[in-house]
Amino acid sequence: MTPGLRKFFASESSGGIVLALAALAALVCSNTPALSVFYQAFTQLPGELRIGPAGSESALVLAKPLIVWVNDLWMAVFFLLVGLEIKREFVAGELADRKQALLPAVAALGGMAVPALIYSAINWGDAAALRGWAIPAATDIAFAIGIVMLLGSRVPASLKIFLTAVAIIDDLGAIVVIALFYTHQLSPLMLLGAGACLVVLALLNRAGVSRVDVYLAVGLVMWLCVLKSGVHATLAGVATALFIPMRAEGSSDTEHGPLETLEHGLHPWVAFMILPMFAFANAGVSLAGLSFADLLDPLPLGIALGLLLGKAIGVFGSSWLMIRLGLAARPAGANWMQFFGVCVLCGIGFTMSLFIGGLAFAGLEGDFETRVKLGVLGGSLISGALGALILARAEGGRRG
Secondary structure (H helix, E strand, C coil): CCHHHHHHHHHHHHHHHHHHHHHHHHHHHHCCHHHHHHHHHHHCCEEEEEECCCCCCCCEEEEEEHHHHHHHHHHHHHHHHHHHHHHHHHHHCCCCCHHHHHHHHHHHHHHHHHHHHHHHHHCCCCCCHHHHCCHHHCCCHHHHHHHHHHCHHHCCHHHHHHHHHHHHHHHHHHHHHHHHHCCCCCCHHHHHHHHHHHHHHHHHHHCCCCCHHHHHHHHHHHHHHHHCCCCCCCHHHHHHHCCCCCCCCCCCCCCCCHHHHHHHHHHHHHHHHHHHHHHHHHCCCCCCCCCHHHHCCHHHHHHHHHHHHHHHHHHHHHHHHHHHCCCCCCCCCCCHHHHHHHHHHCCCCHHHHHHHHHHHCCCCCCCHHHHHHHHHHHHHHHHHHHHHHHHHHCCCCCCC
C-alpha cells in the first residue's frame, strides 16, 4: 500500500469516528426537550452573502439558513474533494489500470442497481415515494473506511483498496444521478454562465496554469451560476476538480502536484468540519411518538432494506459473478467471508443517502424528512454492525 493511501485511510478512519459522534450528538439534541429548541434554532441561523454595492438593487444577495448553506456551499467543497479523488484514481491511482478497475466498477454498478430495485419494489404504486429510489444506492466512504481501519489486520489491505474504489465509483454514480434526476426549473441563462466557466477552466488547464487559487476562483463563480440554474450547486465542485492539473507545467511529479496538494489540504477540513457539520445539521430526528409500525412504513423500510440487503447482494453478487467467470480476480489475501463482510459495509449510506434524500423530497409536504432519516440511519447502523461482525469473525487466508 502506497504512503498516499495510508494517509488517506488514516484521515478517513478518524473522520468516520468524528462523523459518527456528530450524528449521535444530533440525535441526542433532537430527542432532549431542553436541547431540541436550541438545535432547531441553530440549523435555522440566518446567513447572507451579498455581492455588489450595499443597498443596490443590482447586488446579488443570497440569504439562507445555516442548514442550506451547509448543504449547498459546504457540501460543494466535499464534492470538490470527491472530484479530486475520482480524477486521481482514474488517472494515476488504483483505477488507472482498466483490468484492475473492472471488479470495483462492476461491483459499484451492482451495488447501485439492486438497492434501487428493492426500494422501488417496496414503494411501487406511491409516485411521491418513488422519487427516493436513489437514496439507498450510496456508500459513505468515511464511515466504511473508519470501521475497516478499527478492525486493523483482520481486513487485508487489498479489501481496503477494493472498498475505497467501490465507494469512489459509487460517488461518481451518485453525481450522475443527481445531475440527471434531481434538477428542476432550469435557467438557460445561468446554465450558459456555468458553461462559460467550464470553458475558462478547460482553457486554464490547456494553457498549463497550475495555480490552484485561479481554478477555485472560477469554480466559485460557477457555483453561483449553478446554484441559480436549477442544477444542484454541489456539482460545481466536481466540475472544478476535474480541470485541476495533476502536475505542474514542465514537471512529472504528481505526488506534489496541484491536485494532490489541494486534495491533502482539503482532507482534514472535509473530514473534521464539513462532514461532521453536515451530519449534525441533517441527522437530527425526533423519535418521540414513533412506533415499530413506523419503521415498517414502505419508505424507511425500502431504504433500510436497500442498504442492508441490496448493497450486499449487488456488490457481492456482481463481484462473485465476475470472479467465477474469470473476468477478475478476488482481492489478494482475502477469503470469501472477508470479501462478503466488506460488501455488507457498502450498505453504510449515511452522508450521501441523506443528501440525496433531501433532494428527492424537497418541496413536498409530509414527513418525508423523518422517514428518510429513519431508513438511512437504521440501514446504515445495521449494515455497519453486521459487516464489522462478519469481518471480526472471518478467518484470514484465501480458503473458500
